[in-house]
Amino acid sequence: MEYYSWILTFHVVSFMSWMAMLFYLPRLFVYHVENIDKKEFVEVVKIQEYKIYKYIGNPAMWTTILSGITMLILNNSLLTQDWMYAKIFMLILLVAYSLSLEYYRKQLEKNECKKSGKFFRMYNEQPTMLAILIVGYVITKNFSILFSLIIIALFTFISYMILKPKKAKN
Numbered sequence: 001m002e003y004y005s006w007i008l009t010f011h012v013v014s015f016m017s018w019m020a021m022l023f024y025l026p027r028l029f030v031y032h033v034e035n036i037d038k039k040e041f042v043e044v045v046k047i048q049e050y051k052i053y054k055y056i057g058n059p060a061m062w063t064t065i066l067s068g069i070t071m072l073i074l075n076n077s078l079l080t081q082d083w084m085y086a087k088i089f090m091l092i093l094l095v096a097y098s099l100s101l102e103y104y105r106k107q108l109e110k111n112e113c114k115k116s117g118k119f120f121r122m123y124n125e126q127p128t129m130l131a132i133l134i135v136g137y138v139i140t141k142n143f144s145i146l147f148s149l150i151i152i153a154l155f156t157f158i159s160y161m162i163l164k165p166k167k168a169k170n
Contacts, residue, residue: 004074011067014060018098019131021057025049025101026124032108034117049105052062061098065091070100086143090134097126 032045068091071078078084106118107113115123132151137143 002069006071007067007074011064011071014038014063015054018060020066021052021060022094022098022101022127023124025052025057025105025125028052029104029108029113029115029120030117030124033113033115033120036089038110046109049108053102053105057098057101061095065095075107081141082143083137083141087134087137090130090137094127094130094134099128118163122159125155125158125162 028045032042032049035041035045042047074082104113104115129151133148136147136151140147
């Protein structure tokens, strides 16, 4: 167990790097779709989208997962705690979200994406919600249904506010 703290350190840094991509890539998607008529700009953004996903986000996701699995093997008593299962469930959702970003990136690369800037602004909020839940479970070592529902309700409201149509001025 003498290496456990070093693995945990690597896990946290990997998670931070992965989250950086999850926060920034959808913002690039917003710039991409809202400036689609500016071909030179879009070509630069496409390169940024590719590099942040392939060189930062995807490797960071896998190192987060592998270091997490390593910690669970070294300390399998964590698997007796409810909060760890909640964290793993949120991790699965975060992985699905990460993979969906690659799906959208490829659509944007081929100029086939029909999503709006408003959609990607809303989509950009989802990893924050999942990160708050994951960090909350880890810090408190507790799975609270109330905490989880409050965070989900808050981000549902935020998503609604982003997506709702603006009222026309008379």
